[in-house]
Amino acid sequence: MVVVLKPGSSPEEVAQVARTIRELGFSAHVSEGLERTVVGVVGSAASRDEVMQALLALDAVERIVPVSSPYKLASSAHHAARTRVRVSQDCVFGGDAFSVIAGPCSVESEEQIVSTALAVRAAGASALRGGAYKPRTSPYSFQGLQETGLQFLAAAREASGLAVVTELLDPRHLETVDRYADMFQIGARNMQNFELLKEVGRSRKPVLLKRGMSATIEEWLMAAEYVLSEGNDQVVLCERGIRTFEQATRSTLDLSAVVVAQQLSHLPVIVDPSQASGRASLVAPLSRAACALGADGLIVEVHPDPPRARSDAQQQLRFDQFADLMRDVQHIAQTLHRLPR
Numbered sequence: 001m002v003v004v005l006k007p008g009s010s011p012e013e014v015a016q017v018a019r020t021i022r023e024l025g026f027s028a029h030v031s032e033g034l035e036r037t038v039v040g041v042v043g044s045a046a047s048r049d050e051v052m053q054a055l056l057a058l059d060a061v062e063r064i065v066p067v068s069s070p071y072k073l074a075s076s077a078h079h080a081a082r083t084r085v086r087v088s089q090d091c092v093f094g095g096d097a098f099s100v101i102a103g104p105c106s107v108e109s110e111e112q113i114v115s116t117a118l119a120v121r122a123a124g125a126s127a128l129r130g131g132a133y134k135p136r137t138s139p140y141s142f143q144g145l146q147e148t149g150l151q152f153l154a155a156a157r158e159a160s161g162l163a164v165v166t167e168l169l170d171p172r173h174l175e176t177v178d179r180y181a182d183m184f185q186i187g188a189r190n191m192q193n194f195e196l197l198k199e200v201g202r203s204r205k206p207v208l209l210k211r212g213m214s215a216t217i218e219e220w221l222m223a224a225e226y227v228l229s230e231g232n233d234q235v236v237l238c239e240r241g242i243r244t245f246e247q248a249t250r251s252t253l254d255l256s257a258v259v260v261a262q263q264l265s266h267l268p269v270i271v272d273p274s275q276a277s278g279r280a281s282l283v284a285p286l287s288r289a290a291c292a293l294g295a296d297g298l299i300v301e302v303h304p305d306p307p308r309a310r311s312d313a314q315q316q317l318r319f320d321q322f323a324d325l326m327r328d329v330q331h332i333a334q335t336l337h338r339l340p341r
Contacts, residue, residue: 250278
């Protein structure tokens with residue numbers, strides 16, 4: 001349930017409501033909007049009537065709204081305003097911001113990642129992506145440079161000023177990745193790795209949560225709930241395509257999921273057109289569509305020499321192609337009164 005407080009409730013009154021909720025054995029999650037504050041009540045429903053009676057007796061409580069969805073914290077009903085996730089000064093997701101993360105599928109060398117960082121920054125990207133630990137279908141495929149790759153990402157951040165977004169595969173790697181990354185990426189294969197979700201929830205570092213290849217929207221939001229329930233509200237959802245019967249593309253980009261997720265949740269939603277399509281020629285059209293649809297940003301694969309890439313060569317853009325894409329999406333974003341970052 002969500003407790004809606006009266007406009008102008010004092011910090012002391014908000015604290016009293018939260019304290020009452022906790023004394024009754026529930027968790028209280030406070031969300032402050034411009035006009036009013038709401039408090040989410042999370043826990044077993046066994047004593048819900050007792051909670052409602054106790055809270056309605058408090059002067060600051062205006063009303064109580066039941067939340068029927070299983071994702072209490074990710075639900076838009078729980079939040080007084082849409083969440084803005086700030087990865088860096090230049091990289092913000094949510095509100096009127098439209099940010100683009102760009103970089104290679106895999107970090108292959110310091111020269112490769114630094115040159116890419118400088119190129120995508122010049123084109124208007126807000127953050128740098130690059131895989132140091134790579135989840136691959138085959139155990140014989142390139143698995144990433146691991147901590148050496150993270151060190152190269154740090155060098156690219158130093159050279160370009162871009163925040164670093166990189167994938168975390170295993171809770172055992174969290175401390176290492178945390179030293180170098182500005183944002184954890186949880187990939188599609190790990191969307192329901194619940195222990196990993198709990199760990200990044202405890203870290204308080206921004207999290208990019210990709211939708212699983214066969215996940216429903218509710219399952220995706222429930223995965224976000226794991227992160228939120230540990231106290232980390234800095235979560236960005238990423239639609240990256242789902243598995244369908246269609247084989248013309250790597251996956252089927254579910255643009256409707258972007259709108260639905262934005263309606264159901266207060267979290268920002270971005271799109272990965274590279275993973276969804278698996279084809280460089282489709283990345284720009286899908287990016288334009290995602291921007292026009294109202295997505296909060298993009299994550300795009302870019303490489304200095306795509307044919308020589310050690311992973312996903314067929315879907316990575318050249319620098320000039322990415323620059324053209326950025327001109328298009330910046331124009332669309334400005335038309336929609338978004339602020340390209």
